[in-house]
Amino acid sequence: MRYRIGIDVGGTFTDFVATHGNGLVKGKVPSRPGDESTSVMEAVGEIASRAGVGVRPLLESTDSIVLGTTVVLNTMLEFDGAHTGLITNEGFRDVIELRRGHKESQVDLRLAAPVAIVTRRHRRTVAGRVDHTGRVVEELDEAQVRREAEALREAGVESIAVCFLFSYANPAHEQRAAELIREVHPDCFVTTSSEVLPQIREFERLSTTLVNAYTSPKLRQYLDLLQARLEQEGFGGSLLIMQSNGGVMDVEFSRARGVDAVFSGPSGGVVAGLWAARESGYRNIITADMGGTSYDVCLVHDGEPELGVDQWVSRYRVAVPLLDIHTVGAGGGSIAGVDEGGALHVGPESARAYPGPACYGRGGERPTVTDANLMLGYIDPDRFLSGGMRLDVDAARQAVETHVGAPLGVSATDAAIGIFRIANSDMSNALRYISVSRGRDPRDYALMAFGGAGAIHAAVQASDLGLSTVLVPRHASVLSALGALIADFKVSRVRSMLRAWEDVDLDELNATFLAMQEDAEALLTRGGAPGELIVKRSLDVRYQGQVQEVIVPLRSRTRRVTAVNFARSLRDFHDLHEQLYAFKRPGYATEIVSVRIELWAKREPLQLPTHRFGSEDSEHALVGTRQVYFEPDGFVDARIYDGALIEPGNIITGPAVIHEPDTTIVVAGSQEAMLDQNDMYVIEVSG
Numbered sequence: 001m002r003y004r005i006g007i008d009v010g011g012t013f014t015d016f017v018a019t020h021g022n023g024l025v026k027g028k029v030p031s032r033p034g035d036e037s038t039s040v041m042e043a044v045g046e047i048a049s050r051a052g053v054g055v056r057p058l059l060e061s062t063d064s065i066v067l068g069t070t071v072v073l074n075t076m077l078e079f080d081g082a083h084t085g086l087i088t089n090e091g092f093r094d095v096i097e098l099r100r101g102h103k104e105s106q107v108d109l110r111l112a113a114p115v116a117i118v119t120r121r122h123r124r125t126v127a128g129r130v131d132h133t134g135r136v137v138e139e140l141d142e143a144q145v146r147r148e149a150e151a152l153r154e155a156g157v158e159s160i161a162v163c164f165l166f167s168y169a170n171p172a173h174e175q176r177a178a179e180l181i182r183e184v185h186p187d188c189f190v191t192t193s194s195e196v197l198p199q200i201r202e203f204e205r206l207s208t209t210l211v212n213a214y215t216s217p218k219l220r221q222y223l224d225l226l227q228a229r230l231e232q233e234g235f236g237g238s239l240l241i242m243q244s245n246g247g248v249m250d251v252e253f254s255r256a257r258g259v260d261a262v263f264s265g266p267s268g269g270v271v272a273g274l275w276a277a278r279e280s281g282y283r284n285i286i287t288a289d290m291g292g293t294s295y296d297v298c299l300v301h302d303g304e305p306e307l308g309v310d311q312w313v314s315r316y317r318v319a320v321p322l323l324d325i326h327t328v329g330a331g332g333g334s335i336a337g338v339d340e341g342g343a344l345h346v347g348p349e350s351a352r353a354y355p356g357p358a359c360y361g362r363g364g365e366r367p368t369v370t371d372a373n374l375m376l377g378y379i380d381p382d383r384f385l386s387g388g389m390r391l392d393v394d395a396a397r398q399a400v401e402t403h404v405g406a407p408l409g410v411s412a413t414d415a416a417i418g419i420f421r422i423a424n425s426d427m428s429n430a431l432r433y434i435s436v437s438r439g440r441d442p443r444d445y446a447l448m449a450f451g452g453a454g455a456i457h458a459a460v461q462a463s464d465l466g467l468s469t470v471l472v473p474r475h476a477s478v479l480s481a482l483g484a485l486i487a488d489f490k491v492s493r494v495r496s497m498l499r500a501w502e503d504v505d506l507d508e509l510n511a512t513f514l515a516m517q518e519d520a521e522a523l524l525t526r527g528g529a530p531g532e533l534i535v536k537r538s539l540d541v542r543y544q545g546q547v548q549e550v551i552v553p554l555r556s557r558t559r560r561v562t563a564v565n566f567a568r569s570l571r572d573f574h575d576l577h578e579q580l581y582a583f584k585r586p587g588y589a590t591e592i593v594s595v596r597i598e599l600w601a602k603r604e605p606l607q608l609p610t611h612r613f614g615s616e617d618s619e620h621a622l623v624g625t626r627q628v629y630f631e632p633d634g635f636v637d638a639r640i641y642d643g644a645l646i647e648p649g650n651i652i653t654g655p656a657v658i659h660e661p662d663t664t665i666v667v668a669g670s671q672e673a674m675l676d677q678n679d680m681y682v683i684e685v686s687g
Helices: 036-051 055-060 071-078 095-101 142-154 172-184 202-232 251-256 264-279 369-375 393-408 412-438 454-465 476-486 506-526 563-581
Strands: 003-009 013-020 023-030 062-068 084-089 123-126 136-138 159-163 189-192 238-242 248-250 285-290 295-301 311-313 316-318 326-328 334-338 344-350 446-450 469-473 489-500 533-543 550-553 590-601 622-630 634-642 651-653 656-660 663-667 671-675 680-685
Touching (some): 003 036, 003 264, 003 476, 013 036, 013 476, 023 036, 023 476, 036 202, 055 062, 062 264, 062 476, 071 202, 084 142, 084 202, 095 202, 123 142, 159 172, 172 189, 189 202, 202 238, 202 251, 202 316, 238 251, 238 264, 248 251, 248 489, 251 506, 264 285, 264 295, 264 446, 264 469, 264 476, 285 412, 285 454, 326 412, 334 369, 334 393, 344 412, 369 393, 369 412, 393 412, 412 454, 446 454, 446 476, 454 469, 454 663, 454 680, 469 476, 476 663, 489 506, 506 533, 506 563, 506 590, 550 563, 663 680
Parallel strands (some): 003 062, 062 238, 084 123, 159 189, 285 446, 446 469
Antiparallel strands (some): 003 013, 013 023, 238 248, 285 295, 311 316, 334 344, 469 680, 533 550, 533 590, 622 634, 651 671, 656 663
């Protein structure tokens, strides 16, 4: 028997899914902060145990392991990346601090500067200049590059970013500087902006390149260690890494492109959510992944996830193409507390798996969202993680009362309700941000709730935003790992080509696309991707004088963009602009800023069995009732169902709680749930 494995290492739990015959082996193990390779090996050991084989026979029979990792994101959150330096043009070393004047709060005079991932003394400048057309106006001072590289080496710098003005138009100076640095400092990791992001806007390009330089060495070290441990245990298949664009790539690519894996884990959830929604007949969804540390949301319109080009990670701009995932610190392990002003806050600090929420009994004493959910009746203390961990209700109550109830002068129950409300408010605001701020009406979408706790809170989000449908896959708690298992190979590339619309030369445009495609094809071929490729081309377009662009897909079925394709894209731009910004100006001057290309190589599809519909009666799965909190009624007697006994076609009317083996689904009084033939709970909301 051959295996394929998907693993998602989260901040609290490491989820795994593996093909096993015609079915799946799935589950969780606690994540080991700072030691992700151990978490992965423990997940592999658990898969072997559940499949009834040893670790070595399992790995010897495994074709691929696809990993979603938080190494890059955690590096930026904890600021423990490589000792990094920068070499740039004379007079431009402070661009990373000037940030094009961007400030997260324009009225906060005390707002601290972002943590410096490269200190000013390690930002070195050299003579040499290329203009905006790519013409060399001053030759690169190679001797100065050598001197600055030597100075950075002596200062203990491990990684150097090279970012020169207009290198997107002519990368020759950056390429030569990188060669010189490697001669002077052979052990140093070197990255250039023309490789990472050959695009206009100097701050965005510099910030993205610095993030890559800062995070890649740690990711490379982790991947090398993991690969060695897997090979020692007999693994001879492909180790692939989930990318932030929703695809996978090989280890060699990922070792040098940490910035492309900043949302490695969450992107797997979007891929699997989209796949599961399509199977059940939905094309417009908002994915909402609530894990132990964060709440990650992404909008999928007409079967395509939105692309993000303006993401901020720990106050640094990351402008490589990636899924438009918005993250807030509202996970099950998010810690609640009262500040000096007497206000209750939830997150972003997380208790993680160790010590974890107070109810875990591992020494955690501060209250979390999970503790509040347990007190309000949503979680059965005897069913957590399929009964593998019994939760301590008394410890949860004591933590909530001590750290929230007593400071606020309210009961422990009222304090838990406050934690629940604030967490829900943060989640609803995240959903509004990903939809309303993008020009989308959330009521036009179904909410795809997953992660360990996503389906507990989805009922409230549906009510808050006026949604009519909530989708909860039966594999909800491990959906990101499932996404890693099914994601295709994918390379995304962007390159600036600033032209007025009427000045665009189609021969030049097609030559640019062809060069980008050949580069992407080479990466896919080297990474072991299958031969059949799917190409998607887009243009970044704006009205002249604007500072923001609209990404416009090119509707071309041939290798060459024709005049008809090009003219249609202009009409599409006006329509998309109106959808996003509520106006369009068809007669106004328009320009192209950048061109984009995405290449897919399809992996073996995942085929899961469908099931026949049974009767609507769900009484056979009813196991009792208990007091559960529902707003605005307070605590009510809710019907409790064993999810393992529910069959397709069964209908569950709220108020109810469904306990699946590894997730909990809350159905409010105005809602009705049905399990469909694809193991998807479809929850309809009245009113």
